[in-house]
Amino acid sequence: xxxxxxxxxxxxxxxxxxxxxxxxxxxxxxxxxxxxxxxxxxxxxxxxxxxxxxxxxxxxxxxxxxxxxxxxxxxxxxxxxxxxxxxxxxxxxxxxxxxxxxxxxxxxxxxxxxxxxxxxxxxxxxxxxxxxxxxxxxxxxxxxxxxxxxxxxxxxxxxxxxxxxxxxxxxxxxxxxxxxxxxxxxxxxxxxxxxxxxxxxxxxxxxxxxxxxxxxx
Amino acid sequence: xxxxxxxxxxxxxxxxxxxxxxxxxxxxxxxxxxxxxxxxxxxxxxxxxxxxxxxxxxxxxxxxxxxxxxxxxxxxxxxxxxxxxxxxxxxxxxxxxxxxxxxxxxxxxxxxxxxxxxxxxxxxxxxxxxxxxxxxxxxxxxxxxxxxxxxxxxxxxxxxxxxxxxxxxxxxxxxxxxxxxxxxxxxxxxxxxxxxxxxxxxxxxxxxxxxxxxxxx
DNA sequence: TTGCGATGTATCGGCCCGATACATCGCTCG
DNA sequence: CGAGCGATGTATCGGGCCGATACATCGCAA
Numbered sequence: 001x002x003x004x005x006x007x008x009x010x011x012x013x014x015x016x017x018x019x020x021x022x023x024x025x026x027x028x029x030x031x032x033x034x035x036x037x038x039x040x041x042x043x044x045x046x047x048x049x050x051x052x053x054x055x056x057x058x059x060x061x062x063x064x065x066x067x068x069x070x071x072x073x074x075x076x077x078x079x080x081x082x083x084x085x086x087x088x089x090x091x092x093x094x095x096x097x098x099x100x101x102x103x104x105x106x107x108x109x110x111x112x113x114x115x116x117x118x119x120x121x122x123x124x125x126x127x128x129x130x131x132x133x134x135x136x137x138x139x140x141x142x143x144x145x146x147x148x149x150x151x152x153x154x155x156x157x158x159x160x161x162x163x164x165x166x167x168x169x170x171x172x173x174x175x176x177x178x179x180x181x182x183x184x185x186x187x188x189x190x191x192x193x194x195x196x197x198x199x200x201x202x203x204x205x206x207x208x209x210x211x212x213x214x215x216x217x
Numbered sequence: 218x219x220x221x222x223x224x225x226x227x228x229x230x231x232x233x234x235x236x237x238x239x240x241x242x243x244x245x246x247x248x249x250x251x252x253x254x255x256x257x258x259x260x261x262x263x264x265x266x267x268x269x270x271x272x273x274x275x276x277x278x279x280x281x282x283x284x285x286x287x288x289x290x291x292x293x294x295x296x297x298x299x300x301x302x303x304x305x306x307x308x309x310x311x312x313x314x315x316x317x318x319x320x321x322x323x324x325x326x327x328x329x330x331x332x333x334x335x336x337x338x339x340x341x342x343x344x345x346x347x348x349x350x351x352x353x354x355x356x357x358x359x360x361x362x363x364x365x366x367x368x369x370x371x372x373x374x375x376x377x378x379x380x381x382x383x384x385x386x387x388x389x390x391x392x393x394x395x396x397x398x399x400x401x402x403x404x405x406x407x408x409x410x411x412x413x414x415x416x417x418x419x420x421x422x423x424x425x426x427x428x429x430x431x432x433x434x
Numbered sequence: 435t436t437g438c439g440a441t442g443t444a445t446c447g448g449c450c451c452g453a454t455a456c457a458t459c460g461c462t463c464g
Numbered sequence: 465c466g467a468g469c470g471a472t473g474t475a476t477c478g479g480g481c482c483g484a485t486a487c488a489t490c491g492c493a494a
Contacts, residue, residue, distance in 0.1 A: 001449085001450095002449080002450075016473075016474090017473075017474065017475095018472060018473050018474080026355065026359075027363075027367055031370070031374065033315075033451090035450085035451090036450065036451045036452065037451095037452095037473095037474080037475075037476095038450070038451055038452070038453085038475090038476075038477080039449075039450045039451065041474070041475055041476085042449090042450090042475095042476090043449090043450090071457095071458085071473080071474085072472090072473065072474085073473090073474075094483095095483090098250075103370070106366060106370050107366070107367055107370065109366035110364045110365065110366050110367075131247065135247070138243065142243075146244075147327045148327065149323060149324070149326035149327050150244055150324055150327075152388070153247070153248070153320065153323050153324065154247070156247075156381075156384055157247030157248065159380075160247065160377065160380070161247070163376075163377070163380070164373075164377075167373055171369070218480085218481095219480080219481080233442080233443090234442075234443065234444095235441060235442050235443085250482090252481085252482090253481065253482045253483065254442095254443080254444075254445095254482095254483095255444090255445075255446080255481070255482055255483070255484085256480075256481045256482065258443070258444055258445085259444090259445090259480090259481090260480090260481090289441090289442065289443085290442090290443075311452095312452090
């Protein structure tokens, strides 16, 4: 997941670790706590080793784009990395629909084709609906066997699930009707792949992410 | 966190692993995905080794309380374990207020004293309020620099945070007013303000959890 | 009787987190 | 003037937790 997020940010602009973390925290606001350095740096190493990004030492030519600082290490995405990003973005594993995964995918929706957006939104909706039905069932069938606090917690959970389903429903409707939110991305990336099908109502799973090696140092 | 949850369940009744998982999944419905066996069994081992629980082989005297099965291993909490449970229950670390931690603590609220309940509720509220304010700030200050989808995500996050704060507020009010157990009806039941307790507004942190050893096998 | 789904215990690799350490820069305040 | 402090910045380590996987047994139905 982190991999996707990092690749996505680096696609917009080269950055160093600290910047990456701040940007990540800002974009994924909810649905995803601020990422830890204990995750970030090892992940960067893996990506580096896998050839998805490159390192640019502090003595390089790039003028400090922000507040100038000391020996920072700027990371830049490679062609392989862009490919990888596209693959991850369209991947359809179960982890695509949990809180963290959905948040990250959603964040990059402006760079995702409509069919994939619909599939993800519908997958997420399905997931939440299942949770909601489970909660409903439990409240109806075993409601009187639970203590008052647990009950209260479940009720709140049910409420939240219900709200999220409605939210997703609205987004799905909007997508279908073509009211695609304007792509106001700061850095519009060249939209090469244009081969998308007309208006498929979110069909089957695209090529599943085969999990790359990304192995030991 | 798992430790607390397991100890709490075993305090209600002895159980084996499979049962533990189901019970856990049911009680923590939201706020906490179903726990994995890859976590459960190692945790049980740690607890066993630390002397917080004991193992009861399949040939024991306990009659199968559920659908009878095969060589199950029934776990039982010890006196040390109960002590540990109480300590964890009242502990006041930051992890007490994140989604998972709050969910687990809340689940055992009926076995928590009112002062602690209030502290946890207010700690959680504070946490969510901070998130909410951060979101508000961002939407107000940098709202036009973000793309439409990110904006939509943040807005939904803000909504959820707002709702949770209100929920917590209600619970806190109820606690203070002495309507201790959350009333089961959707509509809050009015209660004539009796039993004027000191109504301490949830003070400082109790003994902080000192993190036991629980070490290697 | 074969096979399937629920029950049940267990391990392994790997992601990710919190704590911690270290270093530099720019600022304010005594 | 320099001492301290908060933000910036890179990095590691131990450990919690997860998903995938492997077994084994039981009850039931095709």
